[in-house]
Amino acid sequence: MGNGEGGGDGIRVGYALPLKKVDTLITPSLVTCAQQRGIHLIPIDLHKPLIDQGPFHCLVHKIYSDDWNRQLLDFKSKNHSVLIIDSPDAIQRLHNRISMLDFVNQLSPSPFPISFGIPRQIVVDDSNAQLLNDPNNLLKFISFPAIAKPLVADGSAKSHEMSLVFNAQALIELRPPVVLQEFVDHGGVVFKVYVAGNHVKCVKRRSLPDASRQLQSQAQGGILTFSQISNLADDKGANCLDDAQVPPVDFVEFMAKNLRQALTLHLFNFDMIRDRRVSAELGIRYLVIDINYFPGYAKIPGYEAMLTDFLYDVVKNTRDNKDADLQHERQGQMGNAAE
Numbered sequence: 001m002g003n004g005e006g007g008g009d010g011i012r013v014g015y016a017l018p019l020k021k022v023d024t025l026i027t028p029s030l031v032t033c034a035q036q037r038g039i040h041l042i043p044i045d046l047h048k049p050l051i052d053q054g055p056f057h058c059l060v061h062k063i064y065s066d067d068w069n070r071q072l073l074d075f076k077s078k079n080h081s082v083l084i085i086d087s088p089d090a091i092q093r094l095h096n097r098i099s100m101l102d103f104v105n106q107l108s109p110s111p112f113p114i115s116f117g118i119p120r121q122i123v124v125d126d127s128n129a130q131l132l133n134d135p136n137n138l139l140k141f142i143s144f145p146a147i148a149k150p151l152v153a154d155g156s157a158k159s160h161e162m163s164l165v166f167n168a169q170a171l172i173e174l175r176p177p178v179v180l181q182e183f184v185d186h187g188g189v190v191f192k193v194y195v196a197g198n199h200v201k202c203v204k205r206r207s208l209p210d211a212s213r214q215l216q217s218q219a220q221g222g223i224l225t226f227s228q229i230s231n232l233a234d235d236k237g238a239n240c241l242d243d244a245q246v247p248p249v250d251f252v253e254f255m256a257k258n259l260r261q262a263l264t265l266h267l268f269n270f271d272m273i274r275d276r277r278v279s280a281e282l283g284i285r286y287l288v289i290d291i292n293y294f295p296g297y298a299k300i301p302g303y304e305a306m307l308t309d310f311l312y313d314v315v316k317n318t319r320d321n322k323d324a325d326l327q328h329e330r331q332g333q334m335g336n337a338a339e
């Protein structure tokens with residue numbers, strides 16, 4: 001056993017998180033809830049080498065740096081049995097708004113009378129920046145209004161700065177690399193689905209209103225910038241929120257599992273909107289518009305139990321699998337000895 005591998009009583013979970021996230025997530029209520037299931041949440045000191053810390057059964061993290069990724073690799077190579085949630089390579093896919101969503105159209109189709117997909121989108125970077133001056137060509141890919149999103153989604157304030165673009169003239173305001181995504185009318189509500197392994201919760205949040213004339217009139221020069229609209233606390237749009245029906249639980253759970261398996265991630269949330277353009281014959285359709293690694297779980301009611309159950313299950317399942325492997329191995333040895 002490496003020094004970092006957990007032994008002894010209880011389940012030891014190390015967490016490596018930015019201070020802001022520690023403050024919001026590692027609350028006394030979470031610590032108590034975890035302790036009641038024998039889980040100890042242990043802060044990892046980011047000023048000291050990871051390799052000198054532990055022991056842990058499991059390690060969760062949201063630190064984005066090459067140095068941290070190297071430390072994780074080194075730690076894992078010396079502590080094989082420590083579960084690292086999640087792998088930096090799998091997380092990396094969510095740092096680019098194209099790789100974050102492009103696989104969604106290839107997922108297993110929905111077995112429910114509800115379909116899913118993503119909005120039409122195109123990346124504009126150095127290789128095709130001339131598209132911004134060539135709206136006729138651009139219109140082959142997307143239509144207006146469109147949302148321009150920074151290509152990189154690395155958690156920085158900049159990566160959340162969006163613009164609603166109403167016409168081709170406004171395109172010159174954009175700074176590539178950006179993703180231009182069709183704006184889809186969706187009734188002003190976004191559904192946020194929080195996933196922690198096979199534990200799933202869906203909540204409603206306010207979103208941009210349907211691309212009305214009123215919005216367009218506010219857009220000077222055909223462009224309107226905004227940031228983290230779903231976290232804004234004012235109560236405009238509260239009516240749409242109250243009236244909106246959350247998608248059926250079965251469908252939400254199906255989507256969560258589908259995404260979890262494709263991404264090979266345990267801790268994430270995804271934003272879904274209901275496509276209001278879809279006609280009655282075509283039925284109900286949801287579009288995935290954003291996927292975030294290790295989001296703000298503390299905003300959902302009952303998050304303490306959700307995260308505790310997840311950590312318990314993930315460590316216990318790994319232990320059970322190891323015990324089964326060991327038993328299998330022993331039976332094999334006994335079989336050999338008997339021959």
Ligand SMILES: O=P(O)(O)O[C@@H]1[C@@H](OP(=O)(O)O)[C@H](OP(=O)(O)O)[C@H](O)[C@H](OP(=O)(O)O)[C@H]1OP(=O)(O)O
Nearest residue numbers: 021154155156228269290292293294295296297299
């Ligand atoms: O801080 P919070 O609670 O607003 O959580 C943010 C998330 O909000 P949500 O839980 O989806 O409402 C937020 O989700 P959105 O991008 O707003 O959909 C991000 O996950 C954000 O992380 P990052 O800055 O993109 O790395 C999350 O920020 P960090 O907590 O990771 O800093």
Ligand SMILES: Nc1ncnc2c1ncn2[C@@H]1O[C@H](COP(=O)(O)OP(=O)(O)O)[C@@H](O)[C@H]1O
Nearest residue numbers: 119160181182183184190207208230271289290
């Ligand atoms: N294609 C779209 N059509 C309509 N509204 C959208 C679309 N994409 C994003 N939005 C709105 O913009 C918000 C921010 O976009 P999102 O991709 O979730 O970025 P962030 O990573 O900053 O949360 C969403 O929560 C939703 O309200």
Ligand SMILES: [Mg+2]
Nearest residue numbers: 230271290291
């Ligand atoms: Mg979002």
Ligand SMILES: [Mg+2]
Nearest residue numbers: 153290291292
């Ligand atoms: Mg996001």
